[in-house]
Amino acid sequence: MNNTSSTLTAKSFCFLVWLLGLFCQEVGTCDVPWERYGRNCYRYYASVANYDDANANCAAEGGHLVTTKTGDVHNFVMALRPSGGDMWIGLKDLTGNAMTMGPAGDWQWADGSRGPLNWQTWAASQLGGSCISQDGTQGNDWLRNSCTSQFAYMCQKPLGNNDGLWRKTRTSKQADSNLSTKTEYASTLTECAIKCLGEPSCIAFNIGPSVLGRHECVMFDNYGKDDNLYTDNDDWNFYEFVQ
Missing domain, CATH: 3.10.100.10 (Mannose-Binding Protein A, subunit A)
Structure with missing residues (x-):
């Protein structure tokens, strides 16, 4: 989503989507191949x-x-x-x-x-x-x-400004790709989202529980055929990018 209109600021937009159960983070991205x-x-x-x-x-x-x-x-x-x-x-x-x-x-x-x-x-x-x-x-x-x-x-x-809009789900649609095995570490959910947006083809990520202040951040670039369902007790959270 690009810059919002004067009647709806980025902050108020993010608050509204938070009420809908979405995660919004204003980040900077570079267009491919920059x-x-x-x-x-x-x-x-x-x-x-x-x-x-x-x-x-x-x-x-x-x-x-x-x-x-x-x-x-x-x-x-x-x-x-x-x-x-x-x-x-x-x-x-x-x-x-x-x-x-x-x-x-x-x-x-x-x-x-x-x-x-x-x-x-x-x-x-x-x-x-x-x-x-x-x-x-x-x-x-x-x-x-x-x-x-x-x-x-x-x-x-x-750096251009985009509003990164993410939907949290209980379903992780695993990917069969090189990015599906790429794991980085982030100190916050926001940092993990920014890492995903930094990968031109990343469309979703899994973030694990905090271990000594760091979370595993696993990124995906396409959806596979099988869904992995998580219970309410699962410590991992899956976020997919909403265009």
């Missing part, structure tokens, strides 16, 4: 473009070129992209001095924020240029390039 990290969604594009065209393509998707402002984001991006070759990131030197080789410059990130750069990782060998790529041949460090160069790129956009 990947979530923190409060943003990321997607790699293998098709090449110059810096401005790549950023325009990202803007058409509701975002901008990726901004690797911290080492943690840099490492995530490095793991998400294929190895080798250059990839545009959203960083540009506004001085326009194409002969500059080092980190000095008037820096602007693709999200509009300006320098100084609080975190940076420059490749040892520099070509010169105003736009920055991640160099897959030099440990994914930053490399100055001409903004007209044609490279792959990665887009970043804010």
Whole structure:
């Protein structure tokens, strides 16, 4: 369910469905094939473009070129992209001095924020240029390039907001799939629901009793033929996603 109208807020909607025996949790999700990290969604594009065209393509998707402002984001991006070759990131030197080789410059990130750069990782060998790529041949460090160069790129956009609506049942429709055997651990029901929504194909989950403050969270991506009925004394609870 998308954002509710002005006459029915997300909080009042969740209260109403709680009265109906449903579980509602507002969470953030990324559309397939975008990947979530923190409060943003990321997607790699293998098709090449110059810096401005790549950023325009990202803007058409509701975002901008990726901004690797911290080492943690840099490492995530490095793991998400294929190895080798250059990839545009959203960083540009506004001085326009194409002969500059080092980190000095008037820096602007693709999200509009300006320098100084609080975190940076420059490749040892520099070509010169105003736009920055991640160099897959030099440990994914930053490399100055001409903004007209044609490279792959990665887009970043804010996490979307969906209202996750779940129905609790006494019937667990087991699934014969890889997700049916995937078990993670969560400290709360909400966390288990968010983990399920983080899996693009997850449609239901079982959550077990608390053991030392942790619950088993078993996720499913399709319904099987057989139903497993639980008694009122069963410590496990089954929730299925309601579109």
